[in-house]
Amino acid sequence: MLRFDDIKEGEALPELRKTPTLQTLVKYSAGSGDFNPLHHDYNFPQAKQIGSIIVHGRFKYASLGELVSNWVGHAGRIRKISCQYKGMDLPGKEFTCRGVVKKKSSEGGEKIVEVEVWTENAEGKKTTPGSALIVFR
Amino acid sequence: MAEQFELTDDMRAQIGKKSPPWEYEVTTTSVRMFARGVGYTDPVYFDVESAKKAGYRSLPAPPTYLGSAVFLPGRCSDTFSGPSEGLPTVEHGLKGLLDGSTETEVFDTICAGDTLVAVQELIDLKVVASASIGKMLIATIDTTYTDKATGKPAAKQRAQVIYY
Numbered sequence: 022m023l024r025f026d027d028i029k030e031g032e033a034l035p036e037l038r039k040t041p042t043l044q045t046l047v048k049y050s051a052g053s054g055d056f057n058p059l060h061h062d063y064n065f066p067q068a069k070q071i072g073s074i075i076v077h078g079r080f081k082y083a084s085l086g087e088l089v090s091n092w093v094g095h096a097g098r099i100r101k102i103s104c105q106y107k108g109m110d111l112p113g114k115e116f117t118c119r120g121v122v123k124k125k126s127s128e129g130g131e132k133i134v135e136v137e138v139w140t141e142n143a144e145g146k147k148t149t150p151g152s153a154l155i156v157f158r
Numbered sequence: 159m160a161e162q163f164e165l166t167d168d169m170r171a172q173i174g175k176k177s178p179p180w181e182y183e184v185t186t187t188s189v190r191m192f193a194r195g196v197g198y199t200d201p202v203y204f205d206v207e208s209a210k211k212a213g214y215r216s217l218p219a220p221p222t223y224l225g226s227a228v229f230l231p232g233r234c235s236d237t238f239s240g241p242s243e244g245l246p247t248v249e250h251g252l253k254g255l256l257d258g259s260t261e262t263e264v265f266d267t268i269c270a271g272d273t274l275v276a277v278q279e280l281i282d283l284k285v286v287a288s289a290s291i292g293k294m295l296i297a298t299i300d301t302t303y304t305d306k307a308t309g310k311p312a313a314k315q316r317a318q319v320i321y322y
Contacts, residue, residue: 049195090198099221
């Protein structure tokens with residue numbers, strides 16, 4: 022189990038790789054309730070204009086949450102998580118969720134770790150940069 | 159792509175408007191479906207016994223999941239998760255829609271069995287010129303979630319939505 026005391030600033034989180042397929046996006050649509058055709062219908066005008074359907078930004082956001090949760094386990098909980106959607110990812114293309122510990126503090130008795138997180142496409146572009154704040158038990 | 163797009167007084171008048179409250183249910187099935195959709199493999203999101211062993215009341219909601227809006231035909235969006243009735247309405251005429259950013263603060267662990275009451279507020283509208291997609295309208299929307307049983311704040315989400 023991850024221990025707060027063992028965490029070091031600058032430490033990298035174990036990466037999480039994903040290659041979402043059309044089926045992945047359909048499952049995410051069902052789980053999230055977001056049925057925007059941009060994520061499943063290649064004939065949707067916006068998809069035609071872009072040249073493809075695209076991965077839900079919120080799927081990447083949720084994957085960043087999964088990245089952090091996989092690392093923290095149940096030693097703490099994610100209090101805050103944010104990201105910006107800077108670039109589109111396409112189904113069938115791999116992206117990697119990564120993170121690095123930015124700051125560790127225990128002011129006021131709360132054990133808090135801030136991590137920088139992002140998704141990175143095959144070309145190394147950070148398509149979804151963000152951050153998370155974890156409170157340890 | 160919009161070459162010319164300006165905010166009108168009618169659009170600006172929507173800033174500060176709030177939606178009526180709407181219930182979002184967090185259930186074992188909805189947590190499982192979300193966790194499955196994302197690709198989680200930790201059994202706490204799927205198996206109640208595993209969740210209890212890890213110290214949760216029931217299946218915990220991942221931090222990027224704040225429940226499923228209770229769907230009522232005619233009063234909810236057929237495309238998106240959530241109510242369509244009574245929301246601040248910006249008549250912008252733009253066809254393209256993308257998410258810009260999302261920030262979620264969760265005040266305490268949310269678990270299956272919880273019902274949250276959500277209110278949306280249109281915080282800001284701004285027009286930004288982009289090289290790739292022309293003029294974009296960026297709407298900032300805050301949603302506050304209150305635990306129905308306790309009345310305590312459960313979570314807050316700020317989303318930026320891009321229309322182009």
